[in-house]
Amino acid sequence: MEGIFKDEAIVLRRSFAGEYDLSVTVYFRKHGKENIYIPKGQLLKSPFITSTEQFNWFKGVFLYRKENVFIREIDSFKNLSLQIASDLDLFETAYYFSNLFNRYVIFPDEKLFIFLKKSFYYLTKAKKVKNHRVNFIAKLVYLSGVFPQLDHCSVCGEVINRKNFKGVSIQTGGSVCKGCNCSDINPYISYEDTKMMDIFSKISFSKVESIKIKNPERIEIFLQEYIKEKV
Incomplete structure (x- = not known):
């Protein structure tokens, strides 16, 4: 099946494919995650080198052929990779x-x-990276x-307060009150941490840096473990 389509893509990663080619993993606005194959993409003469750097986004015309996606033309792109890499x-x-x-x-x-687009864009302006x-x-x-579920006990349904x-329990999927128990309650996540989450x-995104947060690493680690178990 072959087809030509227009879309906007954000570059998630780039990797070498063979001796001269590139494989670029992107997330399309309409078509989701795909790998774009760029013949001779490792060579400097390729017209798609700059626009397909990691963290950039671009609009263009694409060709779907034999289960592979190719770039036909790039209409415009936003170069964030230089700012981020600096x-x-x-x-x-x-x-x-x-x-x-x-x-x-x-x-x-x-x-x-x-x-994802806003996450990369606002990161280039970040002063509070955490x-x-x-x-x-x-x-x-x-x-x-x-x-x-943070405002009610994930075991009995009681409204949670300080x-x-x-x-918080990953197993039950949320906060746990003092009257309930389960095998994996995380006592290090405080009531204030749940409010921050x-x-x-x-x-x-424009207000992210206005928030004062005491334990960013602790919250981040918990949510990483949470999504790992739940998705």
Whole structure:
């Protein structure tokens, strides 16, 4: 089956294919995740070298042929790779975004495309990189449809408040009150941490750096383990 289509793509990763070619993993706005094959893409004369650097996004015309996607032409592109690569913290964080997204997102979803695009864009302006890391993982869990139940006990359904909060369980999928128990309650996630998770899952990207967060690493690690078990 062959076909030509227009779409917008975000580059998740690039890898060598053979001696001269490139394979570029992208997430399309309409068609989801695909590998684009670029013949002789390793050579400097390839017209697609700059636009297909990791973390960039571009619009163009694509050819689907024999289960492979090829670029016919690129109409426009946004070069974020140079800005991100110029700072080690930004590069490591962008790479973290790409790896998580590539691992857990399988199906086409325009909301996820917009989320990824905004994540890279706002990262280039970041002063509080840790906030962006928590924002990314919280929103990824939320958009994947598996966000933990934090305002009610995930065992008995009781409304959770500061006084009756016991911890959070991946097994039951949320907060646990002091009257309930399960085998994997995480006592290190505080009531305040759950509030931070909820805020970051919904806050606009423009306000990410306005939030003061005490334990970003702890929240990030928990949500990584959570999405690993739930997706």
